[in-house]
Amino acid sequence: MRDRVRHGIHLGRTDEQGPAIEALTGRAGGAVGVEGVAAGLTRQARPSRLGRVLGRAVSEAYAWDDRDSRDPRWWPQGISSSADASPTELAAGRRLLVTTSYAKQVGGSSHGCRVTFVDLDTLRYEHVLVVRPGVDPDGSPTLEPVHLHAGGIVWHGPFLHLAATARGLVSCRVDDILPVSDPDTAERLGVDGDRVTAYGHRFVLPVRFTQPAGADRGHARFRYSFLALDRSEPEPALVSGEYARQGPTRRLVRYELDPGTALPRLDEDGLARPVALAEGVARMQGAVVRRGQHLVSVSTGPLLPGTVYAGTPGHLRARRLAVPMGPEDLCYWPSTDRVWSVTEHPRRRWFFSMRRSWFD
Numbered sequence: 268m269r270d271r272v273r274h275g276i277h278l279g280r281t282d283e284q285g286p287a288i289e290a291l292t293g294r295a296g297g298a299v300g301v302e303g304v305a306a307g308l309t310r311q312a313r314p315s316r317l318g319r320v321l322g323r324a325v326s327e328a329y330a331w332d333d334r335d336s337r338d339p340r341w342w343p344q345g346i347s348s349s350a351d352a353s354p355t356e357l358a359a360g361r362r363l364l365v366t367t368s369y370a371k372q373v374g375g376s377s378h379g380c381r382v383t384f385v386d387l388d389t390l391r392y393e394h395v396l397v398v399r400p401g402v403d404p405d406g407s408p409t410l411e412p413v414h415l416h417a418g419g420i421v422w423h424g425p426f427l428h429l430a431a432t433a434r435g436l437v438s439c440r441v442d443d444i445l446p447v448s449d450p451d452t453a454e455r456l457g458v459d460g461d462r463v464t465a466y467g468h469r470f471v472l473p474v475r476f477t478q479p480a481g482a483d484r485g486h487a488r489f490r491y492s493f494l495a496l497d498r499s500e501p502e503p504a505l506v507s508g509e510y511a512r513q514g515p516t517r518r519l520v521r522y523e524l525d526p527g528t529a530l531p532r533l534d535e536d537g538l539a540r541p542v543a544l545a546e547g548v549a550r551m552q553g554a555v556v557r558r559g560q561h562l563v564s565v566s567t568g569p570l571l572p573g574t575v576y577a578g579t580p581g582h583l584r585a586r587r588l589a590v591p592m593g594p595e596d597l598c599y600w601p602s603t604d605r606v607w608s609v610t611e612h613p614r615r616r617w618f619f620s621m622r623r624s625w626f627d
Contacts, residue, residue, distance in 0.1 A: 365427065
């Protein structure tokens with residue numbers, strides 16, 4: 268087994284929030300999972316010619332509906348897909364993307380973060396609010412928003428892992444998705460009797476456990492800015508990296524995944540340690556790896572198209588004007604050899620794919 272100690276950083280794992288999720292599930296009338304979300308997608312994306320024009324590497328681009336394209340509160344960040352989740356590349360019988368967004372403070376309140384499931388064949392989609400479940404002293408379920416930047420996401424097996432920067436990862440199970448009984452109340456989150464409200468969302472996804480970031484003495488704690496699944500080897504791995512303009516660190520790491528649990532492999536001390544560590548580039552927003560080739564997205568702000576670096580760590584070459592302005596996380600779809608990403612800025616928001624071969 269390869270050394271997972273010498274890099275000096277690690278991930279822990281907290282206990283699962285089973286009782287709190289069970290209490291919430293009972294009050295919501297039962298979980299519906301991703302199948303329930305996919306069966307009734309209510310929003311409609313559309314093809315975008317502008318998204319293709321703004322990125323030399325872009326092969327197809329799609330815009331959200333007008334409300335989401337302009338929304339000052341919700342800012343898209345992470346991206347993964349059913350191709351990460353399963354070798355069949357399907358979930359609920361569909362080709363699905365899943366993206367993350369974090370909420371900026373608007374009107375004196377922040378709504379935390381959410382995930383969005385997109386059906387690539389119909390371009391219909393739905394937002395799902397990520398929540399932290401709890402139980403009050405009388406045994407009643409409670410809900411709180413989850414305040415994360417959510418700069419990356421990986422959907423692997425039954426889990427969605429969200430990047431939580433210096434805090435590590437936040438992990439949910441897609442089977443835990445619950446319906447909301449009162450989706451019309453836009454400014455409230457909570458449980459009142461059998462009434463569940465979630466800032467106007469139709470579904471909520473409770474956090475099941477966290478994977479807190481840690482570091483050995485003398486080592487800098489890693490900042491989990493983005494995430495991707497690496498299928499370059501027989502057993503998939505989790506790739507993460509750090510966003511930084513000039514320092515102190517801009518590292519890339521790779522964690523082995525345990526095929527039995529679909530979670531980062533733990534050492535005897537109950538900690539997961541990376542098997543690889545490399546130096547990335549400034550302002551990394553996302554990275555994917557395919558058979559050793561690294562693709563790294565870099566934003567140059569809201570007005571100029573972004574850059575993708577290609578190659579191997581230490582030998583990454585910039586391909587400028589490759590993607591629209593504000594590129595974020597990346598994910599790879601093996602059967603089509605496409606890399607997907609999402610952009611964040613209002614009125615310049617797309618999800619799009621690139622031919623990986625364009626970077627050879």
